[in-house]
Amino acid sequence: MLAAVGVRSIEALFEDVPARVRFPDLDLPPALSEMEARWELEELAGANLTTADGPCFLGAGAYRHFVPAVVDAFLRRGEFYTAYTPYQPEISQGTLQAIFEYQTMICALTGMEVSNASHYDGATATAEAVISAINAHRLRRRKVVVSPFVHPEYRAVVRTYTQGMGLTIVGDEDSEVELPDLVSQVDAETACLIAQTPNFLGQIEDLAGLADAVHARGALLVVVADPISLGLLKPPGAFGADVVVGDGQGLGVGLNFGGPSLGFFATRMEYVRRMAGRLVGQTADVEGQRGFVLTLSTREQHIRREKATSNICTNEGLVALAAAIYMAALGRCGMRQVAELCYHKAHYAQERIAEINGFSVVGDKPFFKEFVVRCPRPVKEINDYLLEEEGIIGGYDLGRDYSHLKDHMLLCVTEMNPREEIDLLVEALREE
């Protein structure tokens, strides 16, 4: 091969690299065989306590939901797994049709008209929704109103993403403000209002009338939603939302210490040219046979460069496939059943905990699978006790993000928590 190239050594191929810095010695540990690598990784994995080792009631944006075996079985087919973005549609119909089906199912779940092929996660999908709303107003409106009960990390990411755009982001400086009061901050400068339902405290927000109020001021309504809740709850689309985003991690993806997950993004056809990300559309081949291609790519960076709607290129294709397989496997009945299991179990847990002396439940809004408990002692102390004495992973410490919720714990109950686990938690809290 060297002779064909016309050089004497591989080193000779690198003469364009300045000699001063060429061929550095890399100070890295020596190579391992597959067996040794497995031992090392198994040891590291074994050093962690996992949510499968005992009862877990931690949620706050990352959830334990059941992943049926079919998801990984088909996800791992090499033809899906080792393909790239389907730029060559004739040999990528598998990916393209699966994403077209994913888009359809996300529309069904959210009650919207069009879904893109995915974002990195719920937080970045929310940031992209803000940018779409700004673009929909042709940059003339630069204010964003955000509920304090949108996931704190999502709000942080919106601020990071938009720090160079000269936006004013308001609403969440008062950490107790409720949606109806937030609407009064929407004005003629406002591009969008962002609400989350169920919100970060697990409560189902009352979206009725919200879209009308926001639209009356010419702004868009962006709703962050938990896709599992949409198996049961009326979708944001039915309430007039303009953009519905969220994290698809619950849809057959698993926890993975927070990533990879999947950001879904759905909107109305009116905004399709403003949206970021890839889109799969139906077409036909020269023989009239149905097929699928990436479409409206004139919005995207590889065509529009600095005028693109976003810089996104690689997305979460494989995770969207997982979500599609999950939604298809559970289907109309299964998705409803998962949501109902979460709902009833969470309510059972909440009622039982409310009976414990010293603990009280907070808020009278309906909730889905998470609820807030006021604790007699700091949350960390209670969680340490639960873990050490009972092997239970407790709830999320809301005092981290909300000063008025010091000593308040956010507990999450899903279909993965049998009644015995809930009863164990209740007993442990009682004895604590």
Add this chain to the structure above:
Amino acid sequence: MTEPLIFEISRPGRCAVRLPELDVPPAELPEGLVREDLPLPEVSEPDLARHYTHLSQMNYGVDTGFYPLGSCTMKYNPKINEEMARLPGFANLHPYQGEETVQGALFLMYHLQEFLKEIGGFAAVSLQPAAGAHGELTGVLMMRAYHLERGEDQRDVILVPDSAHGTNPASTTMSGLRVVEISSDARGNVDRGALEAACKEHSGRLVGMMLTNPNTLGLFDEHIEQVTGLVHEYGGLMYGDGANMNALLGIARPGNLGFDVLHYNLHKTFSTPHGGGGPGSGPVGASERLAEFLPAPVVAVDPERSDDETMFYTFVNPPRSIGRVKAFYGHFGVLVRAYTYIRMMGPDGLRRVSDYAVLNANYLMSRIKDTYRVPYERTCMHEFVCEGCFPDAPEVHALDVSKRLMDYHFHPPTNYFPLIVHEALMIEPTETESKETLDAFADALLRIAEEARTDPALLHQAPHHAPVRRLDEVRAAKELILRWEPK
């Protein structure tokens, strides 16, 4: 070959998953908030299995065959990586568990940060960005923050070569900055005259430059230190697009070449599956002066909780962090795969990756360059760009060559990019391909060139043997059928 949509095989009452019965007393459902209908498909498990198996059979991946998609580094991904990412001790971790319960995961992240620092020549690394473009946005925001911190808020210009990936200018715009394009010289390098003129013209307003090196022509810039030196001289910073790091492992550290910040594409260089378009992972490395702007959090050793035998790893926020760029800590599952890869390659193995990636590209170029014109004919790095057209077959285009390659069971190269090459075919063979595969691919390209002259219709109508024939992309954009709707 077509497969019905999942909605078309749906029949009422079917479900592929049986869930447990409710074991607590039911609560009252919230009035007025319950949906009436959920139009999702209803299929049995065997139907589901066949549907997705059929779909997979209509796809082409690295496991299927050669995938020389330029700039995408479609190397073979070892299967052990998958097993490791699925170890229950990694897969079942919740991101908000107490740090003392996830020390194994934090150890892995900390050491991956260290490995990437060493490979790239940087002072610090954040693993948070989810993909290459996400890393670009992160890096450009860091450069902007650096100038703001010094009170130089008038700086708003980013220089981007005309050969750059589209993500570079798009990331610049998202950061609220302006793009000034720099032309390439006759040898495919950054045109130093144009660069100097732009630096002078935008003197005082320069945030920095985004540069891919080796660039999208597959060429290592022959004056790289002069380029980075010039940008620094005008107070700018150098952003490295690490999409092409597969050429540089143990060859050169970008940090030593004058780059201040760079994103790595773990899904390219460090062998994690592309999954039909993600998930990727785009960690960012930073020099001393930019380290404090990295996105939060990064993993560090907590000296107070460490002792002589055991380190305690903890999340910390860099002091002047631009903020967080995604929820939680990055694509942890992808990080496990990349860590496994780096541990199994070791320093010598990584060096061989780049050696062979570059040798393979030069060999393939030598096989076809007399037939497919290479406009910048120099020793290339891990990829090269040629023209997919022929003077004596004027009606044949790069797209036709690409579609015809499918009939020979190869994935086509990247088409029509970089934009500065006419009818571009961008070919990146990677190090994991054998000489036999490279020869078979070269033979196919040479035969196609012959067919272009003797039977151009064969190319225009290609592919002939793919699951579908050539698809009408114009119609898709016009009709905009973006979801299935019942008739």
